[in-house]
Amino acid sequence: MALLELVNEEKTMGLFDFLKSIQKNEVPAIKTNIQVNTNRSIPTIKPEQEIFECYDEVFKTMIADISGLSASEAKEINSIIKNGEGGFLNMGRYQATVWEKYFKGRNWHWNEYEEWNKIFTKLDKFPARFPMKRILFQLRLKRYLVN
Structure with a gap:
């Protein structure tokens, strides 16, 4: 995983937990599993x-x-x-x-x-x-x- 950095927050919430958090005026937590490319470069063409x-x-x-x-x-x-x-x-x-x-x-x-x-x-x-x-x-x- 040299090129990718895995961001993983373990905050799992189902539909009912989400609805309960709204009733309690809580900020809902969301599970994220995002891959972020840490090596961003645009390919370049090198002309002769x-x-x-x-x-x-x-x-x-x-x-x-x-x-x-x-x-x-x-x-x-x-x-x-x-x-x-x-x-x-x-x-x-x-x-x-x-x-x-x-x-x-x-x-x-x-x-x-x-x-x-x-x-x-x-x-x-x-x-x-x-x-x-x-x-x-x-x-x-x-x-x-x-x-």
Whole structure:
């Protein structure tokens, strides 16, 4: 039982004992037999080193396909992504920051984004966290209000 610690309070009470304790205004005792895991750790995936070695090249390739960003903005984005907790693997940490600072409300174009946006527009359903350009949001809102 190295990983599990057994907590066992020997306070046994049947239904009638419980009801009697309520009549006497006593706090009922409850038998517990709980197993507590004392070694709680979340499994982590360790990516291969070559993922880290090629990230800069992949980033440069992908950012080059986005029009509307300057070279210095691309460097800033890369720095935000790589230098925080979890690096580029932790999208939850940097996604909103990068979107708000460099894309939201600006004119930009990225073919991959446009492909997915076209698919979701045809379906008239978007993933909950899909970043929407302001113009598209306004069009969808207007269409929703008209219908």
